Amino acid sequence: MHGPLPLPAADVDALARRTRARRRRETLLTHASLVLGVLVFAFPIYLTLIGSTHDVNTIGRGDVPLLPGGEAIANYAQAWSAGGGRYMGVPAAGMLANSLVMALLITLGKIAISLASAYAVVFFRFPFRMLAFWLIFITLMLPVEVRIIPTFQVMVDLQLTNSMAGLTVPLIASATATLLFRQFFLTIPDEYVEAAKIDGAGPLRFFKDVVLPLSVTNIAALFVILFIYGWNQYLWPLLIVNDRSLETIVVGLTKMIGGGDAQNEWNVIMATAVLALLPPVAVVVLMQRWFVKGLTETEK
């Protein structure tokens, strides 16, 4: 604390100097913290990226390199078309395709049935409307991991294991997406519905011509969130699929590592890890604006 002004001129000078020094220090500290933060989050990826460009012996010996090597093409080619040798090689190309199909089916499925049910709940009155809404709402509370074993048994009973349908359909029910669309539909002015009625448009036409175009940004935002949710599924595919041709890349990658033996083909594993990372990271970075909107709005 300083005394009340007016201070002697020398003190003001000293104060001014201290203020300038403090500001410089603060700016420097801010940048330093952020650079450090960025490094902490980028370094693991960097290390993996570097590892994926060296031959198997360099990494196996434990000479962890910090600069790229010359084996990138060979490693990625092997990962893409053959997989890791010690682990009965499942090519990454197939696993990536499985992950992509799974992520897209979950994403589009969730968006479609959530749009439909939110539209029904908001724009109609019918018996048991609120009951239906609450039934959907309750599912918000239980993540799939909690009820995983009984759900798995249901899948066995329905003979849905080892199928793309079994992989995706149970994950398609979505309370969050339904809530988001409901929230958004409630902000669509009543006048729009009135105008549609006066123009003689029915509910389906109103949906197609008015509601859907208005929802485009919300759909884009949800798409990012749900695509990542779908791509990153782990426990569910682990349980449902043991047919290697349906393996997803995230599960396949950890199976390649197994117990983490030093003798693993680490270079190929690292190349596969990079391939597994790339699509969801690309979606987040390229669609950053929608991503942030989607995240902060679905969760509130």
Added chain:
Amino acid sequence: MEKRVIFKGWALPLALLLPQLVITGVFFFWPAGQAVYQSFLREDAFGLSRQFVGLENFADVLTDPTWLDALWRSGFFSASVAFLALSVALFLAVQADKHIRGAATYKTLLIWPYAVAPAIAAVLWLFMFHPNIGLFGRMLNAAGIPWNYKLNGDQAMLLVILASAWKQVSYNFIFFLAGLQSIPKSVLEAAAIDGARPARRFWTVVFPLLSPTAFFLLVVNLVYAFFDTFGVIHALTQGGPGKATETLIYRVYTDGVMNLNLGSSAAQSVILMVLVIALTMVQFRYIERKVHY
């Protein structure tokens, strides 16, 4: 809130609701009911007969010292992950919210780890801390610190905590940043004119105004640490060494899938469900209150 103007009819809306309701019914309510039902049953070793045992499965679970260990471990694990992920994210968000050159770039570079699956996060950390091939793992050993998370339970726990928190920071960062941006700039300026230095401004104005966000994130992080980190643990330590990183959700998996002890697994699932519902309820109560802020 309800719409005043609506369409007539009930067949169309029911048809629109049907897919969601069927999926919810078949894959949600049926298994949840099954879990509750099975938690009261016990199967013999060969799966030939079942008998109703009342609350015995629950009693067994709740008195099983290894389960209680897993409960305590989960608590410690979740609290550590939540604390680490929240404090780092808050610190970075406060820095990135300042008016500095390149703020947008920093934000982008801190946001993307959200896209990394927990299991992949674990793999990345394995690459760094593997005792033989990991850069830091080898550095630690070279420095005379015996590092092998595959043998040392505490090190295994530390590693799964770090990997789990690492993955969650970007999520928290985004929400803290949104929270910071919703604080009116003039309120902070008023505090500056009132004589508050940056540190004091943070603790007396920014932090209290962020507390609803922080509380919401705390619940989300606890739920994440309890359930979504299965992939981290499965990829990194498989619950080991011994049971050093076996959390409740991992225990459900081993009892149900590996040991096929369905009654116990179901009882554990039901306990977890109650736990999540309790957490979610607390959160809703809080969100309702914060609306007045």
Added chain:
Amino acid sequence: MATLQLRDVRKSFGATQVLHGVDLDVAEGEMIVIVGASGCGKSTLLRIVAGLEAATSGRVLIGGQDVTPLEPADRDVAMVFQSYALYPHMSVFDNMAYGLKIRGLPREQIRRRVQDAAELLGIAALLERRPRQLSGGQRQRVAMGRAIVREPKLFLFDEPLSNLDAKLRVQMRAEIRRLQKRLGVTSLFVTHDQVEAMTLGDRLVVMHQGHAAQTATPMEIWERPADTYVAGFIGSPAMNFLPATLAAGGTAARLDTNGLVLPFADGRRPGEEGRRLLLGIRPEHLRPGVGGLDLHIELVEPLGGESVLHGRLADGTALTAKLPGALHAEGPLGVIIPLEHLHVFDAQTGRRLDAQA
């Protein structure tokens, strides 16, 4: 209480310069109103005085001391924001006490100061409430109270009344003026509202595109505006401008519209015969009569005791007149220009041309 001096204060945001060198001297206890249209730089100027914004160049002196490099906290100023900027998580008491707690005043003294200020402002009963439980007018008072308890060197007001409804605004305006006079604190008040400016300020600074177009007392600004911008900005309805040329050896002006020669009442203006001028005449100074201008009235706005007439001259120049009485009809009307109310401006620069001594 202190003086405030601004010396050649400039500010640029990137390539856009918003302040082009502003100078100002504020005496102890004086209330200065900075008035101008939105985007003229008035709020930026205030924020530079507060220390919330750093000037690109120039100096700010409070009490004769250069505070330019200092943080807001070290300047001992208080500010009332347009949005009030109350701390939403604190009670009214804590809102007002916050700055005093930071300065480490004894608890008892804080309580007394807050109590006194609350009573002065009539909000003593609200001290336990949160800002969200208050009406707009009450929030405004709390914001004032927060400034008053600090007993700062300088009060800064950033359009504090613009979020209030019209009636409350007039009431608070008078109250702020009374308080400021009673406390005798040097004040800077920013507004876009010319009525607020005229009624509140000891002196006004009329800002225009980052310049202080004129700094003077309200009456001086009204009677002797420094340029056509100030002349048009202050006064309602706005001053009329008529193109003319200098005539009769600088002792008169000849109107373009009808060649009428108007001799200057106060003396000759410099310049050659035929120099381009703009003659300003306020609508309320026009009088009905013949031998002046022939106005064709297009619109009559009755205000009760008087009427505002909008019309055009024969050559299409728009002219507004404010005449006493309610009964005026659309159609032709003769008006005369009282010579003692004529303002003379240079047509090129817009600067006022004063009579030569």
